[in-house]
Amino acid sequence: MGKDVIIACDFASAEETIRFLDKFNKIQDEIVSCDHISLSISRPYVKIGMELFYAEGPQIIKTLKARGHKVFLDLKLHDIPNTVKKSMMVLGAYGVDMVNVHAAGGIEMMKAAKEGLMLGAARLADKPKLIAVTQLTSTDEETMHKELLIDKPLAEVVRQYALNAKAAGLDGVVCSAHEAADIHKYCGDDFLTVTPGIRLAGDSAGDQRRVMTPAAAKEVGSDYIVVGRSITGEAKPTGAYTKCCEDFID
Secondary structure, three states, X not given: OOOEEEEEOOOOOHHHHHHHHHHHHOOOOOOOOOXXXXXXXXXXXXXXXXXXXXXXXXXXXXXXXXXOOOEEEEEEEOOOHHHHHHHHHHHHOOOOOEEEEEHHHOHHHHHHHHHHHHHHOOOOOOOXXXXXXXXXXXXXXXHHHHOOOOOOOHHHHHHHHHHHHHHOOOOEEEOOHHHHHHHHHHHOOOOEEEEOOEOOOOOOOOOOOOOEOHHHHHHHOOOEEEEXXXXXXXXXXXXXXXXXXXXXXX
């Protein structure tokens, strides 16, 4: 199974996003010794979250796809099954490569999401992957117990949510890299683990509670890592991205 580094483009506008990504386009011909990541260096896989999508709408997806980027649309849908199905029919037509829901919505909601997504993407040759958020990487065990009133251990809850997503026919889950190995153990190696909360060694964890380096995420079996501030917050983001690729991709 292929691996990839996804850059979290948590910017406020399309202009800011394109200005950032232009830095990668300019280095296409400079990376010649890393054949296995040269294409990714010039056209990295990107995540569009709520802030950017709500500010710019579907046009930002069209713009990034036209520039050759794979797009993970991170909107975390969580509603009644019929509403999620209809919403996914809309999102499926956008041509994104991956989109997500909240696993807390339950198996029937996730089944409805998959059905709607496939209907929306019916005319597309490449169908988008659908994954489910288990627990946010900003959530720790204390928060889960005291605020969410979930009394099971965090790892057990994440595992069950992953099993629910698999039962619903989803392609994988969003989880902490700390849970990736356990999820593969119970859900199979072909069940995707997309892991945010990734920081280069020495970087601040920020508002994330469960973090890991790209090299460590590789060792525990993450399929995709999502990296934000460790790349976007750097003075030389292309260098930080290249480091992530070298540490994570085989």
